[in-house]
Amino acid sequence: MEHRILGRTAREVSVVGLGTWQLGGDWGDVDEVAALDVLDAAAEAGVTFFDTADVYGDGRSEQRIAAWRRANPGWQGTVATKMIRRAPAPSLRYASYDAFRDWVDRSRRNLGVDTLDLVQLHCPTDDVFASDSVFDDLDTLVDEGAIAAYGVSVETCTQALSAIARPHVASVQIILNAFRQKPLDRVLPAAEAAGVGVIARVPLASGLLSGRYTADTTFAADDHRSFNRDGSAFDVGETFAGVDFATGVDAAAEFSALARDIDIEPAAAALAWVIQQPGVTTVIPGARNEAQARGNAAAADVTALPESFVSDVRALYDEKIRPQVHDRW
């Protein structure tokens, strides 16, 4: 598995990481055994980067990672968590040093570590990005040894550029996939120039890019792909990357045909497309079972995608997806 330096953390992480939102909640049922199997499969395949958050299952994802690490003390990986969404709103109103310290200490307990490898502000509002005191407080947490580094998980390209301009932001996490191509324009070049790591999330557009869903596919009631289709629970861009389901299924069928034309499974082609964008450090697909985790890690082995595939995917985006998403995030 190829490793890359994660921006200003100076840590090496696998190009395919693992998103662990599924191990906490909001994706229907993923029980304890399945969660540990996913972590096992990813680690066995060479994954050394797990992304979690304090709110995934209200700490369950962090606790499951801690349990897995206790059973696998030899794993020398990096665990990135997130904070701020335990507040009533992820805004400056709730972003004080004391709140940060409480959330960080809770994650340290959940993850069973003295120092968190990387803490990301979890999609805060614009006022947080503009606040010097927020970043001073994060610097203090680094100085105190509670966190080794911090980054920001963002919704928009504008927010990503604000975060990259902060001198001690180690990494930016952003939605990037064949159906969310705007970060290619300015965010990836800016991050690369500044030495900020890029963690690419929702790389399969919540599973759409695997090509497995049809217009008739349904999801469990406690899966955000049922309850957040309209953005009523959180930013609608987090569900199917903000593409409406009918458009997404139709475009995913075309994407799958393009991938199969070059003899690559659609999910692997979708992940390779992300990995091969200059400026990307790691891609963090979520997985609900070990087969998905193993398949996703194998995308690191896909050789350079043909230029014709890349331009066909761009044309598909421009025609079917861009009108819905490009100006929104």
Ligand SMILES: NC(=O)c1ccc[n+]([C@@H]2O[C@H](COP(=O)([O-])OP(=O)(O)OC[C@H]3O[C@@H](n4cnc5c(N)ncnc54)[C@H](OP(=O)(O)O)[C@@H]3O)[C@@H](O)[C@H]2O)c1
């Ligand atoms: N605000 C934030 O900071 C934020 C927001 C969203 C996500 N994230 C992070 O990013 C990670 C990844 O994003 P995501 O999980 O939302 O979306 P994703 O990775 O685009 O999609 C995950 C879904 O894709 C399907 N899938 C995964 N591997 C597959 C494979 N090999 N073959 C076929 N289907 C496959 C599964 O769908 P089924 O369940 O249908 O099997 C899985 O639940 C999260 O786990 C989380 O760590 C962060």
